[in-house]
Amino acid sequence: MSSIARDRTSVGVEKSSRTRKPKGEGHSRRAEMLAAAERIFVEHGYEGATIRKIADEVGLSSTALYMHFADKGEILHEICRETFEKLIASNRRILADTADAEQQLKRMLDAYVAFGFRNPNAYRLVYLTRPIEARDGAETAAQQLGAELFGSLQSVLDRLQADGRLIVPDARVSAQLFWAGVHGVVSLIITKPYFEWGDGEALGQAMGAALLRGLIEPV
Numbered sequence: 001m002s003s004i005a006r007d008r009t010s011v012g013v014e015k016s017s018r019t020r021k022p023k024g025e026g027h028s029r030r031a032e033m034l035a036a037a038e039r040i041f042v043e044h045g046y047e048g049a050t051i052r053k054i055a056d057e058v059g060l061s062s063t064a065l066y067m068h069f070a071d072k073g074e075i076l077h078e079i080c081r082e083t084f085e086k087l088i089a090s091n092r093r094i095l096a097d098t099a100d101a102e103q104q105l106k107r108m109l110d111a112y113v114a115f116g117f118r119n120p121n122a123y124r125l126v127y128l129t130r131p132i133e134a135r136d137g138a139e140t141a142a143q144q145l146g147a148e149l150f151g152s153l154q155s156v157l158d159r160l161q162a163d164g165r166l167i168v169p170d171a172r173v174s175a176q177l178f179w180a181g182v183h184g185v186v187s188l189i190i191t192k193p194y195f196e197w198g199d200g201e202a203l204g205q206a207m208g209a210a211l212l213r214g215l216i217e218p219v
Contacts, residue, residue, distance in 0.1 A: 030068055032058045034082070037075045038121035046076065046129065076125065077140060083122045084145035087115060091152040101159040102216060106208060108153055109182050113204030116186035128187060153179065165217040174215055181211045 036057035040049045049072055055065040069075045094107045116123040126142070157171035157178075168174050185204045189197050197203065 029058070033065060033068060034075065034079055037072070038079055038125060041076065042121045042124050046072070079122060080126050080142065081145060083119070083126045084149055087112065088145065088149050088152065090115065091149065095152065101156050102212065105156045105160070105178070106212060108156065109178060109208035110205050113182050113186055113208065114201055116190065117200045117204070120190045123186065124190060127183065128191065150175065150179065160216060167215045167217060177215060178211050181207050
């Protein structure tokens with residue numbers, strides 16, 4: 001082997017050793033993979049994302065990544081599942097910590113807004129994935145867990161309806177209005193960053209407060 005060839009080979013080995021990260025605990029590597037996949041799905045789109053790109057992002061071989069996930073559809077499903085479970089857990093804590101239905105509703109709306117702005121990539125994938133792409137992972141999670149998340153919101157509206165406090169006398173429709181209102185703020189600011197928005201969380205909280213005033217009868 002020539003000296004030039006030896007130099008090239010040694011450079012290749014050195015580069016490979018730099019890009020491959022040491023093995024960590026399974027759960028920490030899995031979290032790295034999901035975080036990397038979130039970024040790549042958003043940056044390149046679901047079709048443009050590949051297992052190779054995700055593996056390279058975390059310094060793994062494609063073979064190593066396949067030991068954790070069967071394909072990118074499974075990765076998308078896992079991102080969506082974890083996102084819904086975090087939101088569901090948040091609502092459960094609010095229901096357990098707060099007795100007043102109106103205060104529960106306010107806290108749920110504020111928590112939803114805060115989650116969206118603090119996890120914009122996950123939010124995009126859960127709520128803004130195109131239907132054709134959602135069939136590969138996001139749709140199943142939405143059907144299984146999204147219904148539970150919405151149900152926890154509607155349960156609060158059911159109590160307000162029983163107390164005769166809903167302007168729109170239908171708890172399910174009222175819950176849809178609250179969700180649509182705060183989702184509109186979060187999704188617009190995430191997807192239109194070039195517009196000169198005010199503070200995102202403040203705008204989301206103001207939307208929630210406006211909906212509360214407009215859709216709930218005062219005591």
